[in-house]
Amino acid sequence: MNFELLTQLIVNGLIVGTLYGVVAMCFVLIYKSTQVVNFAQGEFLLIGAWTCWALLVKFHLPFWLGFPITLAFMVIFGIVLQMVVLRPLIGEPIISVIMVTIGLSMFFQSLMGWIFGVYAKPFPRVFETESINLLGLQIQTAYIMSLVISVVIMIGFYYFFKYSRLGLAMRATAFDQQVAQSLGISVKKVFAAAWAISALVSAMAGVVVGMVNGVSSALSFFGIKVFPVVILGGLDSIVGAIVGGLIIGVLENLAEFVDSQWLHLGNMYTIAPFYALVVILMIKPYGLFGTKDIERI
Amino acid sequence: MSSSAHARMNCGEFRSTYIQDTTIFPTPLARRTAIAAVIFLLLAPTFLNSYFLNLGIQIGYYGIAALGLNIVVGFTGQISLGHAAFFGFGAFASAWLNNATGLPVFFCIPLAGAMTMAVGLIVGIPAGRIKGLYLAIATLASQYILEDFFSRADWFTGGAYGAMANPFTIFGFEFNNDQRYWYVVLFYVVLMFLFGTNLLRTRDGRAFIAVRDHYLSAEIMGINLTKYRILSFGISSFYAGVGGALFGHYLGFVSAEGFTLLLSIQFLGMIIIGGMGSVQGTLMGTAFMVLLPELMEGGVGLFGHGSSGLMQALAYIKEMSIGLAIILFLIFEPDGLAHRWKMIKAYWKLYPFSY
Numbered sequence: 046m047n048f049e050l051l052t053q054l055i056v057n058g059l060i061v062g063t064l065y066g067v068v069a070m071c072f073v074l075i076y077k078s079t080q081v082v083n084f085a086q087g088e089f090l091l092i093g094a095w096t097c098w099a100l101l102v103k104f105h106l107p108f109w110l111g112f113p114i115t116l117a118f119m120v121i122f123g124i125v126l127q128m129v130v131l132r133p134l135i136g137e138p139i140i141s142v143i144m145v146t147i148g149l150s151m152f153f154q155s156l157m158g159w160i161f162g163v164y165a166k167p168f169p170r171v172f173e174t175e176s177i178n179l180l181g182l183q184i185q186t187a188y189i190m191s192l193v194i195s196v197v198i199m200i201g202f203y204y205f206f207k208y209s210r211l212g213l214a215m216r217a218t219a220f221d222q223q224v225a226q227s228l229g230i231s232v233k234k235v236f237a238a239a240w241a242i243s244a245l246v247s248a249m250a251g252v253v254v255g256m257v258n259g260v261s262s263a264l265s266f267f268g269i270k271v272f273p274v275v276i277l278g279g280l281d282s283i284v285g286a287i288v289g290g291l292i293i294g295v296l297e298n299l300a301e302f303v304d305s306q307w308l309h310l311g312n313m314y315t316i317a318p319f320y321a322l323v324v325i326l327m328i329k330p331y332g333l334f335g336t337k338d339i340e341r342i
Numbered sequence: 343m344s345s346s347a348h349a350r351m352n353c354g355e356f357r358s359t360y361i362q363d364t365t366i367f368p369t370p371l372a373r374r375t376a377i378a379a380v381i382f383l384l385l386a387p388t389f390l391n392s393y394f395l396n397l398g399i400q401i402g403y404y405g406i407a408a409l410g411l412n413i414v415v416g417f418t419g420q421i422s423l424g425h426a427a428f429f430g431f432g433a434f435a436s437a438w439l440n441n442a443t444g445l446p447v448f449f450c451i452p453l454a455g456a457m458t459m460a461v462g463l464i465v466g467i468p469a470g471r472i473k474g475l476y477l478a479i480a481t482l483a484s485q486y487i488l489e490d491f492f493s494r495a496d497w498f499t500g501g502a503y504g505a506m507a508n509p510f511t512i513f514g515f516e517f518n519n520d521q522r523y524w525y526v527v528l529f530y531v532v533l534m535f536l537f538g539t540n541l542l543r544t545r546d547g548r549a550f551i552a553v554r555d556h557y558l559s560a561e562i563m564g565i566n567l568t569k570y571r572i573l574s575f576g577i578s579s580f581y582a583g584v585g586g587a588l589f590g591h592y593l594g595f596v597s598a599e600g601f602t603l604l605l606s607i608q609f610l611g612m613i614i615i616g617g618m619g620s621v622q623g624t625l626m627g628t629a630f631m632v633l634l635p636e637l638m639e640g641g642v643g644l645f646g647h648g649s650s651g652l653m654q655a656l657a658y659i660k661e662m663s664i665g666l667a668i669i670l671f672l673i674f675e676p677d678g679l680a681h682r683w684k685m686i687k688a689y690w691k692l693y694p695f696s697y
Binding site: 269 | 415471474475479484486487490493558607659661664665666668672676
């Protein structure tokens with residue numbers, strides 16, 4: 046048994062897990078406030094990362110300028126998407142809403158593939174050193190940055206929902222749309238804000254992942270990986286998203302470890318979260334922190 | 343959704359019993375049209391070239407699988423994102439049965455359907471407990487798990503190399519080209535679509551619709567929810583398996599790469615574009631989905647003369663057009679082509695008075 050590898054994998058798992066947590070948080074944000082299951086979450090990462098890449102590489106902008114422009118673009122993108130595509134579907138059955146986001150995911154994935162090609166392209170160097178040595182473990186600088194950014198985002202979310210006006214309005218809307226509307230909250234604005242924030246934060250995650258692995262269409266797989274995370278954590282729980290993200294991140298690395306040491310099946314890294322997903326759905330469908338639907342007739 | 347199938351009738355047609363109200367075809371004219379269409383299709387190989395026959399065969403086997411998906415999504419109201427995996431399982435199962443046991447392909451196709459049904463029943467077990475979004479995600483997981491299984495199970499699928507599938511034969515007569523295979527697919531299409539239409543006239547079919555429309559009321563009326571949810575998954579997998587088997591024996595080669603989430607989405611696109619809960623809509627939607635990429639190819643060929651960039655982007659353009667079609671249909675025509683077709687018919691029937 047290889048303890049060094051194990052610790053390295055667990056640390057990797059925790060770091061990737063925080064990223065899963067952030068993406069899952071964006072997913073939950075949209076689901077909670079607009080009741081839309083966003084299958085195109087991964088494409089937000091993809092679009093964000095490609096936009097930033099294009100600004101940095103094609104237009105030779107420095108990172109401190111390119112990154113905010115990317116974020117501004119994503120905010121507008123999120124709002125436009127919500128207004129044009131999602132708003133007409135309010136009140137439609139769940140299958141329509143799911144399918145429209147799947148359609149969006151397909152559309153943007155192939156659009157990005159068309160514009161930027163299928164091969165991974167490396168991000169320009171943002172940091173001086175590639176990786177640093179922390180307590181005997183080699184950790185990439187971008188991972189450290191991703192950890193810091195993730196934690197900052199999480200704390201930001203906490204304060205946003207606890208104290209800011211818009212955050213409170215969003216929570217009220219998530220609780221009961223009609224009540225929120227009668228209290229003078231513009232539900233339209235809240236919906237648009239949810240998509241904007243979700244797109245923005247996803248794009249940050251996308252840029253971070255792009256820095257480590259290079260930008261490629263593989264980024265959109267985050268949008269699929271988010272499902273085991275949110276199911277584990279509970280579909281409408283932000284805390285659950287973070288906890289679920291960490292658990293799934295560690296789980297897939299552990300699966301990789303067990304596989305590489307004893308089983309030698311291959312591909313366990315990708316597939317283990319889905320087995321976990323099925324098991325969770327069978328035992329505890331509402332996840333760790335999700336609210337259980339109680340239906341009254 | 344399709345409850346208005348009997349809404350518009352010609353003068354002089356009336357019904358005085360419930361039995362008359364549940365015929366397969368709503369009007370005698372519809373029956374005659376359907377028979378005429380089948381006769382036309384029987385003669386089609388004599389005057390259509392291979393290109394169109396190939397498209398027709400594709401519409402056939404995809405249509406069978408899409409009808410299965412429509413039974414689970416459109417009629418029972420369960421969401422399945424893993425239909426392509428069942429389709430693939432059917433293709434591998436039929437090829438494997440034929441290669442491993444030497445059983446004629448003629449028997450392998452329905453048996454592959456049955457095997458896929460067994461898998462579908464297992465995957466459907468969560469459907470007994472969960473619904474809506476949760477089920478969609480569970481089936482998404484099953485899609486990835488089955489895909490992983492395909493790439494792993496060398497004995498069954500040939501692993502990375504794929505599996506060979508022998509052509510369809512009856513008494514040594516090989517259905518090995520488009521003209522001949524056309525009849526095999528047509529036979530199955532007619533059989534499966536008749537079965538599908540009939541299913542909806544039975545007690546089980548009505549139970550499916552009740553589960554879709556209001557599952558609590560259905561349960562109170564004595565419908566066993568778990569049983570019917572799992573059953574609809576089973577039937578849908580059977581259709582997918584048969585469609586997949588036809589696909590496998592047509593191509594002669596089955597490889598694991600073909601049955602990804604993308605195909606599952608395409609199946610869902612077929613039934614959304616055609617009309618959820620409509621048997622004839624399923625065929626329309628499948629035809630749309632098969633012809634759309636061809637149309638794109640034609641369009642790109644027309645406009646992109648000489649520009650190799652556009653030709654290289656063809657695969658992306660095809661995918662984008664499918665995604666866009668799904669989005670546009672959901673926004674502008676959520677009831678699908680079947681509904682639109684009904685409106686057109688009603689328009690001409692009532693012309694020049696619009697009501």
